Amino acid sequence: MDLAEVSEMEFLSRPGGRVAYDVDGAGPLVVLVPGMGDLRAAFRRLAPELAGAGYRVAAMDLRGHGDSDAHFPRYGEVETAGDIAALIEALGGSGPAVIVGSSMAAGAGVVAAVDHAAWVRGLVLLGPFVRDVSGGWIPRLLQQAATAPWWARATWHAYLPSLYAGQKPEDFEAYRARVAASLTRPGYARAFSRTTRTRHVASAARLGRVVAPTLVVMGELDPDFRDAEAEARWVVDHLSHAATTLLMVPEAGHYPHAQRPDIVGPALVEWLRAVCRDG
DSSP states (O other), X not given: OOTTOOOOEEEEEETTEEEEEEEEOOSSEEEEEOOTTOOGGGGTTHHHHHXXXXXXXXXXXXXXXXXXXXXXXXXXXXXXXXXXXXXHHHTGGGOSEEEEEETHHHHHHHHHHHHTGGGEEEEEEESOOOSOOSSOHHHHHHHHHHTSTTTHHHHHHHHHHHHTOSOOOTTHHHHHHHHHHHTTSTTHHHHHHHHTTOOOHHHHHHGGGOOSOEEEEEETTOTTSSSHHHHHHHHHHHOTTSOXXXXXXXXXXXXXXXXXXXXXXXXXXHHHHHHHHHO
């Protein structure tokens, strides 16, 4: 799919602003949620495959990102979980949904799966941040300084290639430029900066209470974790009440769905068939 090729955009009204999304396909509902600093176009390879496999696919932007508004009073995984649940409810003719959350949005997916369990039939965690794994307050202060609104665009533009360790999409540079351009609009660098302050206390506290079937997907080269496989297995071990599957993706960093859609797409379709059949 070309970067310019998108479904018709719609908006979900939320307290403080609107969240942008688009929908394609028909069938059981799957909601795709990108991570911090990302756009719903991050699913430009995955969404068409899921729609073609018989699913109604809704891809949303985070608040303060992409085509969503950038004047929300609060940002974080709890707020994002509320946005996800509200979108599922708004599209509720398809019944409960499978949430596919990347990075920070994986934590939001965990929160939604517990706090809004009636709306969630399955959960996919891509490169999941579901607990705080930083090295303490000094690294956090350095991160906050580096992502201050004044230079957030430049910092993220420079850092993004390292998160794509391994294979990069053929259109990576075009997508990278699109992400950087999105942060030049008034208010969006500030919204991104506020999102980088997100903590994962809420998702960590709820992880053991998830009951929905869960697929954990981690790139073997994910640079956000000292040991990507160990972090993935920690997540699996703490999803103690959920039927959990782990997929480690070779030649992929923090965005396995964008880097190796040839692996993640078919695996996700197969997993979805089982979940939606059983659900």
